[in-house]
Amino acid sequence: MTEHFQITLNGKLVETDIDSRALLIEVVRDCGAKGAHIGCLTGDCGACSLEVDGRLAKSCLVLAVSAAGREVVTIEGSRDAIARELQSAFVACNGFQCGYCTSGMIMVAIALLRANPSPTEAEIRNAISGNLCRCTGYEDIVRAIASAADALRGRTFERNT
Amino acid sequence: MPHSLEGSAKGPVSGERGGWVGKSVRKKDAHRFVTGAADYAADLIRPGTLYVSLLRSPHPHALIREIDIAQASRAPGVVAVMTGAGIRALTRSMPTRVPRERFPGPTDVWCLAVEEVIYVGQPMVAVVAERQADAEAAKSLIRIEYELLDPVLEAQAGAESISPTARREWSTNVVFQDKIRQGDVDAAMSGAHCVVSGSMRFGSGTSAPMECRCYVADWNARSGRLTLEGTMQQPHPTRWLLSQALDLPETSIRVVAPSMGGTFGLKMVGHPEEVIVSVLSRHLERPVAFLEGRDECFLANAREQLHEFQIGAQADGKIIAFRDFVRADVGAIGAGGGWLMAFVTPTVFPTVYDIPNVAVDSQVVTTNKPPWQGVRGYGKETANVVMERAVELISAELGMDPLEVRRRNLVPGSGFPHRLPSGLNVDSGDYEGALDQLGGLFESERWMARKATPNGGRGIGIGYAFELTPEGASFPGSMPSGFETSMVTLDPTGTVRVATSVTSPGSGNETGIAQLVADVFGLHPDRVTVTQGDTDITPFGGGNTSSRSLMFGGVASVLAARDLRDRIAICAATLLQADPGKMEFTRGKIAVSGEPDRSLAFEQAVATIYTQAYSTAKDVELPLQVTRTYRSGNVRHTPDEWGRISSYPSFPYAVHAAVVEVDTQTGCVSVLDYAAVHDCGVVVNPGLVEGQFKGAVAMGIGAALWEELLHDIDGSTRTTRLKSYVLPRSTDLPNFRIGHRCTPSPFNPLGVKGAGESGFGGAMAAIANAIADALGEQGRKLARIPCKPEVILDLLEGGQP
Numbered sequence: 001m002t003e004h005f006q007i008t009l010n011g012k013l014v015e016t017d018i019d020s021r022a023l024l025i026e027v028v029r030d031c032g033a034k035g036a037h038i039g040c041l042t043g044d045c046g047a048c049s050l051e052v053d054g055r056l057a058k059s060c061l062v063l064a065v066s067a068a069g070r071e072v073v074t075i076e077g078s079r080d081a082i083a084r085e086l087q088s089a090f091v092a093c094n095g096f097q098c099g100y101c102t103s104g105m106i107m108v109a110i111a112l113l114r115a116n117p118s119p120t121e122a123e124i125r126n127a128i129s130g131n132l133c134r135c136t137g138y139e140d141i142v143r144a145i146a147s148a149a150d151a152l153r154g155r156t157f158e159r160n161t
Numbered sequence: 162m163p164h165s166l167e168g169s170a171k172g173p174v175s176g177e178r179g180g181w182v183g184k185s186v187r188k189k190d191a192h193r194f195v196t197g198a199a200d201y202a203a204d205l206i207r208p209g210t211l212y213v214s215l216l217r218s219p220h221p222h223a224l225i226r227e228i229d230i231a232q233a234s235r236a237p238g239v240v241a242v243m244t245g246a247g248i249r250a251l252t253r254s255m256p257t258r259v260p261r262e263r264f265p266g267p268t269d270v271w272c273l274a275v276e277e278v279i280y281v282g283q284p285m286v287a288v289v290a291e292r293q294a295d296a297e298a299a300k301s302l303i304r305i306e307y308e309l310l311d312p313v314l315e316a317q318a319g320a321e322s323i324s325p326t327a328r329r330e331w332s333t334n335v336v337f338q339d340k341i342r343q344g345d346v347d348a349a350m351s352g353a354h355c356v357v358s359g360s361m362r363f364g365s366g367t368s369a370p371m372e373c374r375c376y377v378a379d380w381n382a383r384s385g386r387l388t389l390e391g392t393m394q395q396p397h398p399t400r401w402l403l404s405q406a407l408d409l410p411e412t413s414i415r416v417v418a419p420s421m422g423g424t425f426g427l428k429m430v431g432h433p434e435e436v437i438v439s440v441l442s443r444h445l446e447r448p449v450a451f452l453e454g455r456d457e458c459f460l461a462n463a464r465e466q467l468h469e470f471q472i473g474a475q476a477d478g479k480i481i482a483f484r485d486f487v488r489a490d491v492g493a494i495g496a497g498g499g500w501l502m503a504f505v506t507p508t509v510f511p512t513v514y515d516i517p518n519v520a521v522d523s524q525v526v527t528t529n530k531p532p533w534q535g536v537r538g539y540g541k542e543t544a545n546v547v548m549e550r551a552v553e554l555i556s557a558e559l560g561m562d563p564l565e566v567r568r569r570n571l572v573p574g575s576g577f578p579h580r581l582p583s584g585l586n587v588d589s590g591d592y593e594g595a596l597d598q599l600g601g602l603f604e605s606e607r608w609m610a611r612k613a614t615p616n617g618g619r620g621i622g623i624g625y626a627f628e629l630t631p632e633g634a635s636f637p638g639s640m641p642s643g644f645e646t647s648m649v650t651l652d653p654t655g656t657v658r659v660a661t662s663v664t665s666p667g668s669g670n671e672t673g674i675a676q677l678v679a680d681v682f683g684l685h686p687d688r689v690t691v692t693q694g695d696t697d698i699t700p701f702g703g704g705n706t707s708s709r710s711l712m713f714g715g716v717a718s719v720l721a722a723r724d725l726r727d728r729i730a731i732c733a734a735t736l737l738q739a740d741p742g743k744m745e746f747t748r749g750k751i752a753v754s755g756e757p758d759r760s761l762a763f764e765q766a767v768a769t770i771y772t773q774a775y776s777t778a779k780d781v782e783l784p785l786q787v788t789r790t791y792r793s794g795n796v797r798h799t800p801d802e803w804g805r806i807s808s809y810p811s812f813p814y815a816v817h818a819a820v821v822e823v824d825t826q827t828g829c830v831s832v833l834d835y836a837a838v839h840d841c842g843v844v845v846n847p848g849l850v851e852g853q854f855k856g857a858v859a860m861g862i863g864a865a866l867w868e869e870l871l872h873d874i875d876g877s878t879r880t881t882r883l884k885s886y887v888l889p890r891s892t893d894l895p896n897f898r899i900g901h902r903c904t905p906s907p908f909n910p911l912g913v914k915g916a917g918e919s920g921f922g923g924a925m926a927a928i929a930n931a932i933a934d935a936l937g938e939q940g941r942k943l944a945r946i947p948c949k950p951e952v953i954l955d956l957l958e959g960g961q962p
Contacts, residue, residue: 019294038203097423134423136859137894142891142896
């Protein structure tokens with residue numbers, strides 16, 4: 001069965017007919033946001049992490065029809081200062097190898113740094129514990145997020161003084 | 162010759178100007194991966210592509226009596242339903258690597274089961290539909306009648322002559338048996354001061370990359386040409402396989418591997434789906450995609466082995482004898498080479514130790530479980546775990562410090578090259594130096610003090626382990642048997658293109674190759690583009706296996722680049738009125754040695770060759786494109802006086818220290834601290850190599866503690882999700898302190914050894930030793946990996962798990 005479907009995806013209104021069985025990750029990818037990845041479809045790996053109405057979600061656990069009318073942001077639409085700082089820190093710290101988990105990791109890190117600009121290492125490890133990485137052993141991801149947080153705080157400090 | 166083709170082992174880098182080798186250059190195209198712009202296989206599926214879903218066998222061993230596809234064929238969205246009988250009319254069987262001279266067979270493997278199924282999960286019927294969900298839904302409408310046959314689900318029983326066989330036509334389940342002998346083990350054991358025996362059973366494990374497999378085939382009926390895009394770390398061998406299975410010349414097949422979301426061995430050649438999508442696309446004349454589900458990704462066994470070992474030593478701690486019997490359950494025989502891992506394990510003994518008397522017997526048994534698929538470690542990890550447990554046990558028996566026993570038995574730095582009993586020729590190493598270096602990195606005294614403090618039911622354990630990880634597998638009879646090829650091209654504007662047969666699974670070897678080639682020309686690595694994973698563009702080679710990318714593909718690239726540099730030097734020398742042997746390539750310029758003012762831009766020399774081919778550059782051989790292959794000088798396929806060959810050229814090693822805390826109430830283990838010293842010879846990109854090593858350690862910790870594929874008594878895989886096959890998460894791991902040493906390989910022109918697998922086996926062994934240490938006397942009975950809570954609780958209760 002197909003349904004007419006409408007969301008705002010990375011700032012653009014998208015209208016399409018979708019299979020009513022489809023998951024949000026599948027529809028988002030079909031609409032061109034291929035930066036969100038499918039790793040398990042059971043909510044275990046977090047490669048499909050994105051934002052729905054400003055809240056972090058594992059989009060393989062969301063039926064697309066239930067997200068109708070909402071605002072969805074994937075890695076492609078994440079362009080604020082936090083996202084950019086995280087992206088350069090992931091490059092500088094070797095925070096990825098194959099890159100498959102990276103967009104999900106960065107989406108989680110964006111949500112973390114918005115809520116907590118000065119996370120401890122334990123808080124960072126907790127925040128990304130729902131996301132699996134098979135390449136790095138996490139250390140360089142944790143370092144990347146901490147270093148982005150440092151840089152962002154430094155910038156805030158500069159602005160305030 | 163102005164430039165030597167063989168770099169010296171001691172100073173392989175300093176010979177080249179520019180000095181990018183040895184620097185942690187950022188990964189090429191890194192921004193694409195952090196912005197979501199990298200294309201993985203599933204991202205390339207075009208509109209109009211059909212999807213295939215596979216109905217897999219629910220039985221471990223059965224005859225297929227009848228298949229009724231009528232209802233499924235009429236289901237919504239379904240375009241075609243293909244059975245094994247249908248496939249047989251359209252393809253040939255897939256080539257296998259099982260040695261016919263040892264195993265009588267037959268070993269014909271079809272991409273869809275024909276008449277007989279031999280494991281739960283074997284593809285039987287392919288449903289093709291406009292949408293993935295339609296294909297999946299239609300599978301429930303297929304009716305199949307089976308005649309159940311006795312399955313073989315356990316290797317020991319399967320090896321007996323009275324056992325039923327895993328395939329009806331087979332006369333035995335024993336695929337392979339081998340004996341490795343050095344010295345006289347019986348005599349040495351009976352003369353030893355003390356002898357200890359033990360066993361170790363390894364559960365099945367898998368690589369579980371974050372990206373599951375995906376293949377997209379597109380048959381172009383107008384040109385009669387097939388393109389297969391997907392998760393393939395060995396594009397050329399896949400083209401070879403398709404050529405045979407589809408009965409098409411290689412020129413009619415293009416295999417393309419885009420960015421890969423990890424593989425760790427899983428995405429090697431030989432999966433039935435590579436053929437299924439290809440034949441369906443040719444048959445239906447439309448693109449066909451297979452997207453593997455995570456549950457299907459777990460139909461990939463490996464590592465399931467039982468070892469029974471014995472070790473004997475003199476009173477002074479000198480180990481004089483070691484013997485091991487290893488039986489591997491390699492599951493069903495497929496077209497892949499995963500079962501070869503069982504063949505590799507025995508060849509690694511006795512790892513880093515100099516033991517005069519060694520006997521290893523091995524038996525490889527096929528059963529009705531899913532076939533083995535390649536996984537990091539490739540069989541070497543289990544040998545290292547067994548060796549390190551044996552050393553711990555003999556140390557305890559001797560009442561000596563296990564580190565001291567290790568020290569007394571390490572192959573000395575002066576003892577290289579060192580021949581292992583299997584014939585492998587260990588190139589170089591500094592094991593004792595690594596052990597000393599680990600002492601500076603790991604705070605053993607702090608942890609010994611913490612261990613001595615009573616801690617309410619939580620036992621601290623400290624474990625050490627060496628690992629020897631042979632790399633660069635070059636097996637006789639394999640396609641290919643261990644060489645890689647690179648083609649380097651200089652374009653008119655002076656950009657450098659490298660097309661190489663090695664592929665990158667995400668490890669960053671393309672960046673390392675760019676650094677190596679940049680140094681040859683004295684250019685910035687950004688001016689070097691590296692193309693991989695396309696059989697129409699890249700020369701022939703094996704791809705990405707056995708940490709071969711830089712030690713083979715890197716060397717081939719450097720050899721080709723040096724040939725080109727010699728040509729550029731001829732032209733530059735003419736323009737500068739100097740001797741071609743005195744040209745120095747540095748910082749984008751070519752200068753006369755010792756006269757930096759007499760120089761010209763690199764691109765000027767290149768442009769002159771393109772534009773003045775009949776005058777200034779008439780002595781320069783054209784085109785500015787050179788293809789070179791590298792074969793290792795440390796691989797020997799002609800048997801030595803003991804009949805042994807040597808199929809691995811490179812021997813990185815590491816020594817690890819781990820601290821664990823065991824909760825004696827729950828059996829749960831936490832890893833508190835980790836340090837290791839790693840030596841893979843000359844390091845091209847330290848950041849990328851350290852990343853690989855830390856990833857391997859993380860994977861080894863997972864394999865030692867949590868990761869295990871479980872099978873029900875009917876042979877079905879019970880661990881079908883990441884909830885039941887438990888990978889390490891960010892909160893499960895500590896930070897790792899890594900030290901590096903460098904003993905260049907004297908056999909490799911760049912001095913490099915393989916990097917990528919090292920860390921895995923050592924971590925498994927160090928964690929096992931740490932747990933045994935935490936459990937004290939009970940720990941000596943540790944005989945099961947992974948050390949899941951139930952294994953530890955059984956040990957604490959005095960049972961034999």
